[in-house]
Amino acid sequence: MKGIIFDLDGVIVSTDEQHYLGWQALADKLGIPFSREVNNRFRGVSRMACMDILEEIGDKCYTEQEKIAYATWKNDYYRSLLSELTPADLSEDVKSTLDALRAKGLKLAIGSSSKNTKFILERIGLADYFDAISDGTNISKSKPDPEVFLKAAEFLRLNPEECLVVEDATAGVDAAHAGGMKAVAVGDAAEKFYGDFILESFDELLKVV
Numbered sequence: 001m002k003g004i005i006f007d008l009d010g011v012i013v014s015t016d017e018q019h020y021l022g023w024q025a026l027a028d029k030l031g032i033p034f035s036r037e038v039n040n041r042f043r044g045v046s047r048m049a050c051m052d053i054l055e056e057i058g059d060k061c062y063t064e065q066e067k068i069a070y071a072t073w074k075n076d077y078y079r080s081l082l083s084e085l086t087p088a089d090l091s092e093d094v095k096s097t098l099d100a101l102r103a104k105g106l107k108l109a110i111g112s113s114s115k116n117t118k119f120i121l122e123r124i125g126l127a128d129y130f131d132a133i134s135d136g137t138n139i140s141k142s143k144p145d146p147e148v149f150l151k152a153a154e155f156l157r158l159n160p161e162e163c164l165v166v167e168d169a170t171a172g173v174d175a176a177h178a179g180g181m182k183a184v185a186v187g188d189a190a191e192k193f194y195g196d197f198i199l200e201s202f203d204e205l206l207k208v209v
């Protein structure tokens, strides 16, 4: 293994919670039933693809323009919650594990569907930390498509099979496999035992590589 590709929301930082609060607020506004369980389907999935799922759950039929407006409303709400994010939101466990992996000579990348990736990395003080960033701004297909991870491997100048993916989303684990990479599961994916390695704490990653 020469490189590790990390998902962002729910792996490096717990912004998956703010995503949930944003979708819950939009669902309330639109009169659509929503829950944390439903929100798990949104993990790893692009903003507009999440909007399509919300439309399906609510049995609604919105125009493309309406969907863009609602997704923008959710993103504005989400971004307002992110304004409270600081470097203190990066856990000591995550930071020390990243440093230890780097000390082992591994290349580290982000592979996230989010278009807010660079903003979040800035807020938590990791803007210049990773060797490569592949995110929602450089892909056309959302996880479970492997595009975001294949781009990350390419940016690291590594072959996919030389990279390991760390994910909290089942869609992200599927994306890693579709790209020929093994996946380490944390969070929701770990609770579902969905992945090649299941972590109970982030620093257990040091035992996997």
Ligand code: BG6
Pocket: 008, 009, 016, 019, 042, 043, 044, 045, 046, 047, 050, 075, 112, 113, 114, 115, 116, 117, 136, 169
């Ligand atoms: C992923 C999240 O990281 O990014 C998804 O797990 C989210 O829930 C997706 O929808 C897109 O994020 P953004 O920030 O571009 O709306």
Ligand code: MG
Pocket: 007, 008, 009, 010, 011, 016, 043, 044, 167, 168, 169
């Ligand atoms: Mg995630």
